[in-house]
């Protein structure tokens with residue numbers, strides 16, 4: 449027994465020494481993707497370019513995605529609250545949470561509106577073999593021999609990586625029925641995509657983008673990793689990340705977040721305030737909805753004025769009112785349970801770096 453224990457201790461020491469003497473993986477990635485995948489991918493790094501990296505926000509220790517019109521989408525098991533987008537904090541508007549059953553999705557609204565366009569939410573799921581771009585908030589990590597990575601307890605940043613869908617959409621059950629939803633899966637492979645990624649605690653609520661015939665779409669929200677070893681560290685090849693398939697919930701999400709046409713300031717009514725905004729931005733280029741561009745052609749002109757006029761004095765249900773169901777925050781106990789199953793940091797591996 450003593451001998452076995454000694455062998456175990458020596459093996460443990462060997463592992464610790466290996467970790468301690470290996471450079472930070474993030475630093476290694478930095479030499480191949482310029483900055484360790486912490487800014488939007490260029491077309492040199494990713495053939496189809498930036499999928500919408502800046503839309504992915506820090507939500508506390510987890511992740512959320514700014515989908516447009518003041519709304520943020522995250523996993524249900526990630527609470528609502530202030531978010532940080534590209535270093536700027538945006539305040540949460542209390543009482544605006546929307547969820548649907550036990551699907552691991554949570555929408556909430558910000559009271560400060562980022563100057564970003566709305567994302568396109570996929571109307572069809574990515575299929576097996578399709579490449580996806582995952583974006584989440586993770587800690588630094590170092591290689592664990594050649595079999596995976598060891599996550600460190602610091603260096604949390606928004607990063608992007610890639611993977612390929614390994615199992616198409618089916619019903620995913622997280623935590624024995626705590627969350628059930630339609631979702632798809634990717635597998636963390638040693639010989640995977642160029643920036644092979646795997647989720648880890650912190651990535652929950654992150655984005656899964658898919659390029660559909662030239663247009664980037666938000667296809668998924670990162671929800672879970674394999675249940676029995678979710679917090680296992682090191683993270684070995686062969687593990688899976690599960691994401692909610694947004695095409696299944698697209699109509700509900702769009703129905704909830706899309707404002708009344710003409711409501712530039714997103715207060716639920718079309719009136720002289722909106723007309724004044726539109727007039728002030730007449731002929732503006734690179735315009736957003738909040739500037740008066742209601743047909744999303746990035747300019748403000750007579751088309752937008754006609755749209756506004758056609759809804760003059762119309763009003764929508766107030767935010768947080770009948771159309772929004774505020775739900776209580778999960779208890780700490782439930783959060784811990786789900787965290788152990790599903791919160792996750794992205795691990796990136798570049799083939800060039802592993803050789």
Ligand SMILES: [Ca+2]
Nearest residue numbers: 612635637640
């Ligand atoms: Ca893979």
Ligand SMILES: [Ca+2]
Nearest residue numbers: 711713715717
């Ligand atoms: Ca208005």
Ligand SMILES: [Ca+2]
Nearest residue numbers: 741743745747
């Ligand atoms: Ca327009």
